[in-house]
Structure formats: structure tokens, C-alpha cells
Amino acid sequence: MGEWKHTSCVLCAQNCGLEMEVEDGKIIKVRGDKSNPRSQGYCCRKGLSMAHYEHNADRLLYPLKKVNGKHERIPWEQAISEISEKLLKIRDEHGGQTIAYMGGGSVGGQMEVPVGLKFLNMLGSRTYYSSLGQEFSSTYWVDGRLFGKQFYPSMPDTHKCDTLVGWGWNGWMSNQEPQARTLILDHEKDPDKCFIVIDPRKSETAEHANIHLQLKPGTDTLLLKSMIRITLDSGWTDEDFIAEHISGWDEVKPLFDGWDARRAVTEGCGLDFDEVVRVTKLIATTKSAIHQDLGIYMNRNSTINNYMLQIFRMITGRFGVEGGQVVPAFLYAIGGNSDERNPKIGRSPVTGMFPIYSVFPPAIFPAETLSDDPNHIRAVIVSAVNPLRTWPDTKAYEKAFRSLDLSVCIDTAYSETARECDYVLPCRSYMETYDTVGFNYSFPELYFQMRQPVVPPLSGEAKGGSEIMLELIRGTGLMPELPQSLYEAGRDGITAYGMELMMYLQEHMELAGLVPVIMAETLGPVLGSTNQALIVALLVGASKAVKIGANAMGYPEADDPTQAEVIFEDVKKHPEGMILSTFQCDDFRLLKTEDKKIALHIPELDAPMQ
Numbered sequence: 001m002g003e004w005k006h007t008s009c010v011l012c013a014q015n016c017g018l019e020m021e022v023e024d025g026k027i028i029k030v031r032g033d034k035s036n037p038r039s040q041g042y043c044c045r046k047g048l049s050m051a052h053y054e055h056n057a058d059r060l061l062y063p064l065k066k067v068n069g070k071h072e073r074i075p076w077e078q079a080i081s082e083i084s085e086k087l088l089k090i091r092d093e094h095g096g097q098t099i100a101y102m103g104g105g106s107v108g109g110q111m112e113v114p115v116g117l118k119f120l121n122m123l124g125s126r127t128y129y130s131s132l133g134q135e136f137s138s139t140y141w142v143d144g145r146l147f148g149k150q151f152y153p154s155m156p157d158t159h160k161c162d163t164l165v166g167w168g169w170n171g172w173m174s175n176q177e178p179q180a181r182t183l184i185l186d187h188e189k190d191p192d193k194c195f196i197v198i199d200p201r202k203s204e205t206a207e208h209a210n211i212h213l214q215l216k217p218g219t220d221t222l223l224l225k226s227m228i229r230i231t232l233d234s235g236w237t238d239e240d241f242i243a244e245h246i247s248g249w250d251e252v253k254p255l256f257d258g259w260d261a262r263r264a265v266t267e268g269c270g271l272d273f274d275e276v277v278r279v280t281k282l283i284a285t286t287k288s289a290i291h292q293d294l295g296i297y298m299n300r301n302s303t304i305n306n307y308m309l310q311i312f313r314m315i316t317g318r319f320g321v322e323g324g325q326v327v328p329a330f331l332y333a334i335g336g337n338s339d340e341r342n343p344k345i346g347r348s349p350v351t352g353m354f355p356i357y358s359v360f361p362p363a364i365f366p367a368e369t370l371s372d373d374p375n376h377i378r379a380v381i382v383s384a385v386n387p388l389r390t391w392p393d394t395k396a397y398e399k400a401f402r403s404l405d406l407s408v409c410i411d412t413a414y415s416e417t418a419r420e421c422d423y424v425l426p427c428r429s430y431m432e433t434y435d436t437v438g439f440n441y442s443f444p445e446l447y448f449q450m451r452q453p454v455v456p457p458l459s460g461e462a463k464g465g466s467e468i469m470l471e472l473i474r475g476t477g478l479m480p481e482l483p484q485s486l487y488e489a490g491r492d493g494i495t496a497y498g499m500e501l502m503m504y505l506q507e508h509m510e511l512a513g514l515v516p517v518i519m520a521e522t523l524g525p526v527l528g529s530t531n532q533a534l535i536v537a538l539l540v541g542a543s544k545a546v547k548i549g550a551n552a553m554g555y556p557e558a559d560d561p562t563q564a565e566v567i568f569e570d571v572k573k574h575p576e577g578m579i580l581s582t583f584q585c586d587d588f589r590l591l592k593t594e595d596k597k598i599a600l601h602i603p604e605l606d607a608p609m610q
């Protein structure tokens, strides 16, 4: 008999709660965790196969260096000192911006990212690529304009809607919603609800649809524009919502003038017009929520399609309401605001692209590397992502990687990317470290889980991702000299540590941007875990809205300095996950626009919308 432990799946962004039976350091059984407040026992067969991924023959055990085209084992000290030396040389000769960091899209190991990003900034670079940059660029850009900041994404409140629309979403297989199959079946079978799928393919999900609009591939723009035209013609707009919450509708509305919806739908999309009118009415006039996914996000016209989806929701009043489109609760934004209209937001040297959500789109990387421009990319640190397998044009990626002066891969496995890199650093897996789950936005409650290690490290040489980043910061000599008092303050608890840190930063304002690094470095050793220190940093630095919501859940007041410590004690007591804070769905004060209205008009899209 082994010991059962609470954890979560790390194989998709749902991070379903799992319980694992562990015997002799190995996972021997896995089951859905009924005590997880978000997934409530749900899991798919990928989650049930976690042991296969964890105890895998391809796992990396020690650092490697490529010598004469072959990887050889080297000691950590050599790896860190050689990589550090090369990074500094590239920075000094060509500028920090020629160093790139790839990572941060992982669905179970977020805690290395704040340290990795700060390390990149300390090297003088903002050249950051992530998987998020390929799927969500367009939607984050659109939402940034509508809501005032790019880190303010919205999502459908599917579990409370009556009409559920899966648009370019194969959720039966991919999940992408909490308890996806249960949700789909609930809408399919309940006579008072409806499940609509918009997909050119008879997907596994479409098999469960009450209505399947099987449009021609890539014609979503025509369909969306037609649905909005039909809504206007039929008087299904929510005028009160528009008057109260939207600015710019007068500029946007004429973009739909003279649009021949019938012709677009029948000739363009190959659909039955009356069926489309019926679907439009259901979306516009019932408690509807639309889950769009890769069929929209990674398809033609993705920016316009995401924009029109939002227009459709806004003018029918399906935003900021229960069962509609809502802005979820989040403890920390997984990206930053990088509005390209701000002249401080730099462009990439070769393609002239700007970051969205502070992330550059992976599609430009080969061109940014294989170039004669003196500022082209020369070094890459890759962590928890496998670009040579998963990012667009892997052949071009291979060529680009082979041309680099330095490539470093931090991974648990000997991946396609690891095979190409000069240095490979073995990382502890997410089942071997404390970490958290960051993408599973929840609503209206803020769900949180600090995953505990369930198995001992497979290799004594592997280190946690954030620890490796800290080693590189130290190795390059970029770690600021910090006072002994900071290293010791945590012994008297988190609140005492917070006070000491605040006092220190008051006198060292220039280090305020490095809080995650400082906390990982000085509080990590006291807690015995770098990632735990970073989780404390999240709680201390949580937004006012999260802190107020936490107070409503019974935690100390938002401005009480003991709040983070009290919450953290609870977090440790609930390895199965917990509800940490609660939100209002109609709180338009949270918008980052000046007038607290949704700024619906995006002038750059006027022409492409025609």
C-alpha cells in the first residue's frame, strides 16, 4: 500500500485535481480528486496516465554539453559558468536584446517564469517568446483595446449559461473548460439548454451538438459579420447595455451597413440562412456564452474574428453578466501590457513586430535569427517549451537554432529542442516540486492550488526551474548584493519578512522591479523552497480586488499586512486546492479604460473589416 497525495494534472490548462498513490517513490495509481473544488473528481484519460509521463525513459538526469556534435555529461558548475560567460560576452558585444527567452506557456510550472523574465530583463533584453504568443495574440490585443490593458482577458462563463456555443472548439477531446465533457453533456441533454457547435468538421464535439453549423473552413468572418447584421435587423441589441457600458458603437455600427448577410451565409459559408438566423437569435436573446478556440484563435482573420465576437457579445448585453462573457478572477496576470501605441514598446529589429501581452509571436523567430541585421538574435534560453516540435515552421526553427552562438534548453526530457541545443539542463518535474496552476481562471471565485511534490526527484542532479534561473543570475554576477537581515527576516514569519523587505526597498527603489528574484533568493532558503517563496510573492503582491475578495472570504482586511501570511498558512493546509477570493461579475470599475466603459471602436480595424 502506498500513500495517497493530492496534486493536479499538468497536461492541459485545466489542471484537474488528481490524487496519486505513491509507493517507493513511484506513482502507482491516479484518480480524479473529488475534494478539488474546481474539478470535483473530473479528469480525462491523459490525467490518468500521468505516471507514464513522469516515469519516462527520456527523462534528463544530468547537465549536457554538445561537443563535436554530441552531447556529453558535464558538472553543473561548468554548465553555469560557461553559459554565464557566453551570455555576458554576447550581451557586451551585441547588446542584451540579442538574447531571447522561450518559455512560460507551461500549464503546471509557472513559478520559474517571473525569475526567468527578470533574468532576461537583467541581461538588458525583452526578447521573450511563448506559446501564448501564437494562440492568443489576437484576442489579447483586441481585449487590450476594449478594456484598456492587455492583461485583462475575458472568458465565457459557460457553466451558468443556457446556450453554449463551441466555436472552433473540440472540447470533447481537448477539454479547455472545467469538466468539459460533463458540461457538454449537460447542455446536450437538458431540454431547456442548447449546445451549438460551429466547426467545418464533424468533430467529436459536434457529435454532441444540438445544432451544428458546418461552415466552409475559414469563413467565420463572413458568418460573424452576418450574425451581427441579422441582430441589428431583428432589433436584438441590448440598448440599455450599450448606452451604459459602451463607447464607440456609433463608429462601429456603420461597418455593418449594406452587408448582404443572406448572400454571405449561403454563398460564402455554405450554410442555410434560416438556421443561421435561429442560431443568432439563440445567442442574442438567451443566456448564451460562446467558447471560441483554436478554430478562431489560430485561423485566418483571427484578430477580426475575435473583435467581432466581442462586438456581438457587447451589443447583445452578454458581457459582464452571469452566464455570459466575464473577466475572470486572477491572482496574477500571466502576461504584461505592451500596447504598441506606447513609444516605449520596442519593435523587433528584423520584422519590426511588437510584443503583445509582452510576448513576441513565435512565428517571427526564424526571421529574427537568420538575418544579417546586427541586432539579430544570437542566444536562446528555452525552458518548459519545445519550439522545435511545436512552433510554426519547425524546419526554419531548426536552421535558426543551428545558427545561434548559444542555445540552452532546460527541460525534464530529451526533447527535439534539447537535441539541438549547446547545453541541456535537467529540470525537476512538476511532480517533484512545489508549484501552482495559473491558467485555470475561475469565476466568480478565485481558485488556487499550491501543488506539493508527490515523488522524490528522479535524479539527484536535477534542479527546479526557478532555481536554475537563480543560478544563472548568480553565475552572471547580476544578483544584487542583499543584506543578511533579508535572508534572516523570514524566520520570524512572512509578515515580518514583508516588513523588512518593504523597509529595504524604500531605500533601494531601483530594485523594486526585482521583487520575485529577491524573494526567491532570500525567503526561498527559509521556506525550503524557491517556488513557495514565489507563491508568497504572489499573495503579497495580489491586486486590491483579490485582497478585498479574500477579506470577504474571511481573511484579514485588504490592507492588513498579515493577510498574505494567513492565506499562505491555509494554502499549505489545502494541497487539494481552495477558493481564495471572490469577485463580482458586473464590476465595470475593474475596467482599465478612463471612463470605465468598453472602448468598442478600434480604428485600425475599420479598413480590414470592410
Ligand SMILES: Nc1nc2c(c(=O)[nH]1)N[C@H]1C(S)=C(S)[C@@H](COP(=O)(O)OP(=O)(O)OC[C@H]3O[C@@H](n4cnc5c(=O)[nH]c(N)nc54)[C@H](O)[C@@H]3O)O[C@H]1N2
Residues within 6 Å of the ligand: 012, 013, 046, 135, 167, 168, 169, 170, 171, 173, 174, 175, 176, 198, 199, 200, 201, 203, 216, 217, 218, 219, 220, 293, 294, 295, 296, 299
Ligand atoms: N488531448 C489533448 N488535449 C489538449 C491538448 C493536446 O495536445 N492534447 N492541448 C491543449 C492546448 S495547449 C490547447 S490550446 C487546446 C486546443 O483545444 P481546441 O481549440 O479544442 O483544439 P483543436 O482540437 O485544434 O480544435 C479546433 C477545432 O477548430 C476546428 N476548425 C478548423 N478550422 C476551422 C474554421 O475555419 N472555422 C471554425 N469555426 N473551426 C475550425 C477544427 O475542426 C477543430 O475541431 O487543447 C488542449 N487540450
Ligand SMILES: Nc1nc2c(c(=O)[nH]1)N[C@H]1C(S)=C(S)[C@@H](COP(=O)(O)OP(=O)(O)OC[C@H]3O[C@@H](n4cnc5c(=O)[nH]c(N)nc54)[C@H](O)[C@@H]3O)O[C@H]1N2
Residues within 6 Å of the ligand: 105, 106, 109, 131, 132, 135, 294, 383, 384, 385, 386, 387, 389, 390, 391, 410, 411, 412, 413, 415, 427, 428, 429, 430, 431, 465
Ligand atoms: N501542428 C501543430 N502545432 C501546434 C499546435 C497544433 O494544434 N498543431 N498547437 C499549438 C499550441 S495551442 C500550443 S499551446 C503549443 C504547445 O507547445 P509547447 O508549449 O512546446 O508544449 P509541449 O509540447 O507540451 O512542450 C512542453 C515541454 O515542456 C517539457 N516539460 C514537461 N514537464 C516539464 C517540467 O516539469 N519542467 C520543464 N522545464 N519542462 C517540462 C516537455 O518535455 C516539453 O519539452 O503547440 C502549438 N503547436
Ligand code: SF4
Residues within 6 Å of the ligand: 009, 010, 011, 012, 013, 014, 015, 016, 042, 043, 044, 045, 046, 047, 048, 175, 176
Ligand atoms: S482535462 Fe486536462 S488537466 Fe484534466 S486530466 Fe485531462 S489533461 Fe489533465
Ligand SMILES: [Mo]
Residues within 6 Å of the ligand: 131, 135
Ligand atoms: Mo494551446
